[in-house]
Amino acid sequence: MNYFKIPILLSWFLFGTYFAQAFNKPPNFVFIITDDISAEDLSIYGNQSIETPNLERLAMRGLVFDNAYLTASSCSPSRISMITGRYPHNTGAPEIHVPLPNSQNTFVQELKKTGYHTVLSGKNHMAPPDQLGFVEHSEGRPAGSEKWLAHLQGRPKDQPFFFWFASHDAHRDWQVNDQARTYLPSQVEVQPYMYDGPLTRKDLTGYYHEISRLDHYVGLVLNELEAQGIMDNTYVILVSDNGRPFPRSKTYLYKNGIQTPLLISGPKVKQGRTNSLVSAIDLSATILELAGLNRPNSIQGISFVKVLQEHSAIVREVAFAERNWHRYSMHERMVRMGDWIYIRNNWPNKRNLSGESDPHAFPAAKELWNRYEKGELTAAQSLITMLPQPAEELYHTKNDPHNLKNVIYAPENRALVHKMRIVLTKWTNQTGDNIPNNPTPNKATLDGSLLEWKRGEMPGEATSAYSINHPGPILLKEYH
Template sequence: MNYFKIPILLSLLLLLGAFEVSADNRPPNFVFILTDDISAEDLSIYGNQLIDTPNLQRLAMMGLVFDNAYLTTSSCSPSRISMITGRYPHNTGAPEIHVELPTSQKTFVHELNKAGYHTVLSGKNHMAPPNQLGFLEHSDSKPAGSENWLSHLQNRPKNQPFFFWLASHDAHRDWQVNDKARTYLPAQVEVQPYLYDGPLTREDLTGYYHEISRLDHYVGVILNELEKQDILDNTYLIFLSDNGRPFPRSKTYLYKNGIQTPLVIVGPKVNKGRTNALVSAIDVSATILELAGLSIPETIQGVSFSKVLQDHEVITREVAFAERNWHRYSMHERMVRLGDWIYIRNNWPNKRNLSGESDPHGFPAAKELWQKHEEGQLTPAQSLITFLPQPAEELYNTKNDPHNLKNVLYVPENKEVLSEMRILLTTWTNQTGDNIPNNPTPHKATMDGKLLKWARGEMPGDATNASQINHPGPILMN
């Protein structure tokens, strides 16, 4: 044996060991994929086998699927702003759609920047100027909003950890079909029981299906590139949506199909499987910062659920809240989720229960619904949004009634849970500075389609200076 080579061999082994330790201590990368207007129940990983999403299936097999993830609002820009700040919409200063995040508000991306991350926003923004949000690089594209994702990933600085906010325009109206995904026939869609099952609605759903499949195509592009670059072992990939499908009684509404988000996370400290752990969209910011080894600013109202990624039974949150504010039509509703229950309080029950997606003069599915309402051809479930006044309070058991069609508020055996949820919602309202505006932003149109003279009014949280309040409200039951 050549004993002269032994010290050299030992040195090489020690050097390799040092590289291994260094690799284990690398800051993780993050790829945050945010879809537009997709309900969880419309994806194959949540049971819908009619829409082709093989790459989401692949993602689900690699990581953890959340069956109980909830948004703080089902409206585009307020939902995105809530996620990036980790704050409830009325605490951001931008609780209504098309309101820019005030410069006084900070995002978790700023914290990543300070820690040396290369930060990118590619695709739909709808929040504020990218540099104000903390992004060093940005771009957008049409029609999917996903066309530049690959080039950003390929051309990133190789000596920095990175955070990519990849936001698609899919599946947002108006539908734009191309060759990146299959198309669907009206006979191949499923019509939810609260929509009118007619030719306009079925044709409308085919465009929605196509854009979901196109989104799935770009998820596959990103997965393939992460594998090609051999960095998937040190990268967290987080997939979710900003609100529910853009159809009546979904987007903007606080029912389960509007407010539940798909959530899948793949990463180095993620045990594969499914979890029923309740999480909120405001928790994502705290979770990302904790996974990055960074401190969580006091402005973030969410809580980290990083422990759930390894132990799927861990409870980090028992109560989740959401709000519905102005989105073309003036609304003020609040929701609390506890166990299998959803409780909704409508502070303006005498206003029409409308949004851009349920406008009688808007998109095909809504037009058909209201036309059949005028003809007296709707079922009880399809008629729910047409009632005036609307219920001031609603209570649904999501396990027994997943579409939230049967209001069981007055069932005697629900008296105790109803009382508990009323108290929770009132407590959250007081602790977070929520309020009912005296001079709210009015409707932009009437039921007959006439546009009104319009100017934005007082928003929730303005009168209470809620943008300066950091109290998170109830999280765990005492």
């Protein structure tokens, strides 16, 4: 035997092992969740009034989802739904300001178990960080993004990481600073269902500024990932928790309230756009698959990893969302199928209000209700003031992107409505959703008076839906 070859062979073995490990390193994740931003307000979705060059930069290297839907357009229920991979009524925290019960699991806990360095930086609004699976956390104001860079720079270099970067932008009250440009009232776009007046336009300028400020911090994150040379092994995911904080958007189940911006870049992502339908409930299963981990039985969402390469792939044909108590008592359910949105309102005799459409809360809502009292609203602007509200609504999202024309009773839609009713009812039954008998009451009256109130029965509470894992309908083969 030639013993001189042994060190050489050993060197090559170690060299090869090093590179095998290097090329099979677990991916990193930067999960950026924005606050109160509608997809249609970003330039990557067609709005050229707000400058977001870094989101465009991210889109150029990643995949833009044109058909991504939330499970709730309300902050904490939406965030909790994402982190658990469960529908709001299945989490035990379907209403705003209800913390996630200890009995519920998160996908972050699964990452942590396998050695991921997990960080929550910015807005939480779910539960104590360690309960959620985070080993490190920090707050920040006013943007909530001020400490993102420090976490990236100070991370352990020998661990893969998952960063939940949660911006406070663009959440009221507006706080303008020098981290982004400002806008003039003449530069904003007023949606047709809001009153186009000076208060509304001024209100929108603060919203625009905070979107641009979010973009600024996204740029800092991208720069740091590139400087550290880890961009190619890092998935960057950007999503919002709910729609813009204006009347008929945040908390509502219309397209502008429930469609979320979704961008993903990373090692297994083919650049482009996709119209494939995905739900925010699917993010948990997708991240776990990208990390090479199994999906726990508690997760109701499904992975859409296939879509990241095959943009026309179909992983789901229906997406569901719910509207529960958010200052005002509501119980609405939505299903998205094809180009259609169907909404069922189980309490049509209640005022169609939320914190952002409250007549006494914020400038845009105050102006709208003031003009309502003077009889000066258009038909579109009057929709949220109607009482009673429609018990059922149907909208074609391409022909009617603002969801202003309810075509539920059009004869040509009869078969479609029948199918969507069945699918929504099936989801209700399979996931244990229900209508509370003693629901949480309104927190205020229409004239602005605050009421004494306490939390009532929540959806899913009577059915123990927090222990139900059934995902409900995903594909529609049984209906074809």
